[in-house]
Amino acid sequence: MAGLNKVTVDDISVKGKKVLVRVDFNVPLKDGVITNDNRITAALPTIKKLVSDGGKVVLCSHLGKPKNGPEDKFSLAPAAARLAELLPETKVTFAKDDTVAGDNAKKAVADMNDGEIVVLENTRFRGAEETKNGEGFAKELAELVDGEVFVMDAFGSAHRAHASTAGVTKFVKETAVGYLMQKEINFLGNAVEDPVRPFVAILGGAKVADKLNVINNLIEKCDTLIIGGGMAYTFLKAQGREVGTSLVDDTKLDYCKEMIEKAAKAGKKLLLPVDTTVASAFPDPIDAEISVEVVEDIPADKMGLDIGTKTAEMYAEAVKSAKTVVWNGPMGVFENPVLAKGTIAVAKSLAETDATTIIGGGDSAAAVIQLGFADKMSHISTGGGASLEYLEGKVLPGIDVIADK
Known part of the structure; x- marks a missing residue:
């Protein structure tokens, strides 16, 4: 496990490509307000790198544990708004879409220019996210970015074989880890193995x-x-x-x-x-x-x-x-x-x-x-x-x- 030699965002070229990034925006919310934005700020280095390299960056994440499909209190809208505040120079669009990869998401991605960001709705609004047969959902997520690039940067969800953390990789040409994942692999992996x-x-x-x-x-x-x-x-x-x-x-x-x-x-x-x-x-x-x-x-x-x-x-x-x-x-x-x-x-x-x-x-x-x-x-x-x-x-x-x- 030590020094796992995974392809990183520094090894790929994303200019003009659509990139799906699995981030961890599972932030604590109280009455719709984020009480701690550490997880969003932790994802910034990877996001900034892909934006500055001219990628069309599509972010997905889960938030909380919605039980029966979409619930407003678990929407990623506040996280998208906070990201827009943290990146004032970058266009950030929130694709409110109950099916996560539906018509609103498709339109938002189709309208993107290089170096812009679209944040998708909570992946757990789709029950298929957490199931063994989540392949259909994984495929839809990959199709949003034309099967081009997937970047995994959500270490907190890396132990789960979900559609948006693992399943999606079957349907994309290139995969890489982001800076946050790389850091976790280096520190935890090396501490235990070497x-x-x-x-x-x-x-x-x-x-x-x-x-x-x-x-x-x-x-x-x-x-x-x-x-x-x-x-x-x-x-x-x-x-x-x-x-x-x-x-x-x-x-x-x-x-x-x-x-x-x-x-x-x-x-x-x-x-x-x-x-x-x-x-x-x-x-x-x-x-x-x-x-x-x-x-x-x-x-x-x-x-x-x-x-x-x-x-x-x-x-x-x-x-x-x-x-x-x-x-x-x-x-x-x-x-x-x-x-x-x-x-x-x-x-x-x-x-x-x-x-x-x-x-x-x-x-x-x-x-x-x-x-x-x-x-x-x-x-x-x-x-x-x-x-x-x-x-x-x-x-x-x-x-x-x-x-x-």
């Missing part, structure tokens, strides 16, 4: 079940694996410790024992919390009575909700000498300021290291951005599920279908 060592992986989040294959794969690849978040308590219980009322997945205790043994056999360090921040219930209100207890002494009626101070220091120390760090999943209930200390400590230690630091999307990306450390990280992945599957060592369909160099 890391500069020492390589430290930090896994958090609530459930062991979500990270089974990631834990297994990373024990093989990394030098030190750090476990925090809710899933740490399943590991601690597997060691025979008392975890009070903490979140535990009893069906995964044997798995955790296996992983502890696997790490020991392979000579890898597996770090688990030595102390934990506890409260009597899941904290609501925010000023829940909390205390820090060593893991041997978690009271039977208390639950662990964040790593403790000694653990935070130990984890920060482990990161100091690293050359590559991958982090996926917060250390505690970071949305609550009282329980964010562990996550802040880990984020701070990553911000202060010289290592290549890769944040694997989802909650850890949200935490790093929210806590103000985003500009100190080498790479923050734009994909939650996609980055997890990449860290598991899976082949992602949206990458697999793109031509190799």
